[in-house]
Amino acid sequence: EAEVAQSPRYKITEKSQAVAFWCDPISGHATLYWYRQILGQGPELLVQFQDESVVDDSQLPKDRFSAERLKGVDSTLKIQPAELGDSAMYLCASSLGASGGSTDTQYFGPGTRLTVL
């Protein structure tokens, strides 16, 4: 069964350092999502791509976070500089969504757990 791949699974960094997370969606999935999940809370959407274009990044802290999906396949989420409050699980999900529509089912990767010291 195809799965969403993410790496690394765990990342420990010091504040003010740069970190990057990688996601490879299920083959053929046009829509890709990055979420942040703080312990004890539900996932919060950071950015949504439709192919290589950003559809929604309204919740992305753009002063320090950036995301790209240059060829419309895999994606990278970067934080620079990292702050203590960025400690969380970063989840990637993908869906078929030719149009990123509301009937899409999202499939999640295992996540990257970030700890900022």
Place this chain on the structure above:
Amino acid sequence: AQSVSQHNHHVILSEAASLELGCNYSYGGTVNLFWYVQYPGQHLQLLLKYFSGDPLVKGIKGFEAEFIKSKFSFNLRKPSVQWSDTAEYFCAVNAGQNFVFGPGTRLSVLP
């Protein structure tokens, strides 16, 4: 803004007990509804979804959910829980381009 609430933060049940987890959303238009589960140490998995048609939907592992439009609710149910159902359960709502998760309910099933 669209929001999703889940009634219970933590539910503790004994095996064979019946389960109902509440989910309410605030959005007046057409919505698509999901329940996801996250078992300890595993990633989020889809339990079931509602797009249209019969408001009672059945998912994997004996779970079902009922969409009640007038109450803006999509409660998750299972008649008899097992220890292996111990997990975190998330309700999610998709309206248009916005996909919003609830805060989650942690279910602990005692053997």
